[in-house]
Amino acid sequence: xxxxxxxxxxVLVLLLFNxxxxxxxxxxxxxxxxxxxxxxxxxxxxxxxxxxxxxxANVSGLLFRLERAGEFLASARNAYRMGDFDGAYSxxxxxxxxxxxxxxxxxxxxxxxERSFEERLFFTAGLSSFGxxxxxxxxxxxxxxxxxxxxKRVLEMKPEVVHKE
Amino acid sequence: MSFEDFKLLYIVLCLFLGLIxxxxxLALVVRLPSGERFSELWVLGSGGLAEDYPFTIVDGExxxxxxxxxxxxxxxEYYLVYVKVRNQTEALPDAFNGTPSVLEPxxxxxxxxxDNAVWERKTLFSFKGISFEGNLCRVSSxxxxxxxxxxxxLAVWDEENRGFYLQLFFELWRYDSTTSAFQYHNRFVGLWxxxxxxI
Numbered sequence: 001x002x003x004x005x006x007x008x009x010x011v012l013v014l015l016l017f018n019x020x021x022x023x024x025x026x027x028x029x030x031x032x033x034x035x036x037x038x039x040x041x042x043x044x045x046x047x048x049x050x051x052x053x054x055x056x057a058n059v060s061g062l063l064f065r066l067e068r069a070g071e072f073l074a075s076a077r078n079a080y081r082m083g084d085f086d087g088a089y090s091x092x093x094x095x096x097x098x099x100x101x102x103x104x105x106x107x108x109x110x111x112x113x114e115r116s117f118e119e120r121l122f123f124t125a126g127l128s129s130f131g132x133x134x135x136x137x138x139x140x141x142x143x144x145x146x147x148x149x150x151x152k153r154v155l156e157m158k159p160e161v162v163h164k165e
Numbered sequence: 166m167s168f169e170d171f172k173l174l175y176i177v178l179c180l181f182l183g184l185i186x187x188x189x190x191l192a193l194v195v196r197l198p199s200g201e202r203f204s205e206l207w208v209l210g211s212g213g214l215a216e217d218y219p220f221t222i223v224d225g226e227x228x229x230x231x232x233x234x235x236x237x238x239x240x241x242e243y244y245l246v247y248v249k250v251r252n253q254t255e256a257l258p259d260a261f262n263g264t265p266s267v268l269e270p271x272x273x274x275x276x277x278x279x280d281n282a283v284w285e286r287k288t289l290f291s292f293k294g295i296s297f298e299g300n301l302c303r304v305s306s307x308x309x310x311x312x313x314x315x316x317x318x319l320a321v322w323d324e325e326n327r328g329f330y331l332q333l334f335f336e337l338w339r340y341d342s343t344t345s346a347f348q349y350h351n352r353f354v355g356l357w358x359x360x361x362x363x364i
């Protein structure tokens with residue numbers, strides 16, 4: 001019984017806070033601020049994700065979050081155009097909350113991708129250097145061997161002097 | 166084969182082998198130039214084909230078109246599509262100078278697209294409050310995807326085409342990371358809509 005009462009009380013408090021925030025949001029200047037903040041957050045998140053992608057990171061999960069945030073921001077802008085400031089404010093807040101942590105996650109992915117690239121490059125360059133050294137040594141030996149064979153073949157082709165009796 | 170020819174052949178063979186051995190490293194370091202970078206923007210009829218476009222508009226009736234964007238810019242892009250309505254005297258985007266229409270957008274879509282990916286969506290729209298007064302037609306509201314917007318557009322009687330016309334058009338913008346702002350991407354598509362009252 002007490003658990004149910006506490007649960008209902010908690011839901012009531014949440015609803016009260018939600019309605020309060022919506023009441024405050026009706027002020028267009030607050031809505032403007034929330035919209036421009038959401039816009040900036042989305043742009044920063046996009047730039048961070050784009051950087052990580054260029055570094056070779058797998059950003060599918062982050063792009064999905066950007067997509068959702070973009071939909072919320074478009075809904076916020078469209079609601080604002082209709083004069084629905086409460087709706088616009090709520091959508092702008094949703095947009096910003098989805099983007100929480102995206103920039104830092106993208107930075108981590110970027111660093112990981114760069115490190116992974118460096119490791120791969122180091123390994124591949126090492127293998128290539130070894131291969132080239134081997135080719136150089138074998139090439140020299142091979143050349144000596146082939147040259148000898150060639151000279152031997154040419155000498156075998158040399159006409160012999162026939163002695164007259 | 167002379168000795169000199171044999172020597173040349175051997176050197177070429179060694180160089181070729183060297184290139185093969187180096188190729189994995191070169192592939193990681195050397196960036197080959199990519200092809201042309203561009204974005205596509207299209208609008209299709211209700212069946213997803215370049216036919217059955219809405220044309221004659223009736224007050225309150227719902228119409229739909231399929232709007233699409235394709236990304237071939239070589240990486241993920243952040244796009245913005247503005248939906249605008251204009252009459253015959255209002256300016257379209259300038260394709261020559263690459264400037265957008267000066268009209269305020271009535272609606273927008275925002276989305277992110279990976280390279281070579283396509284975004285497509287049905288756009289449902291209707292017009293409400295269509296009234297006629299002499300050689301003028303007034304349209305009060307534009308409803309797009311359930312959002313009711315006050316547009317208050319006036320269309321003047323077009324003697325040549327015998328009707329009242331408004332154009333619904335879509336402008337493509339993309340986020341430019343160098344300027345940190347959206348820039349018009351010099352692409353737009355539009356539909357002429359006939360608001361003439363059926364007799």
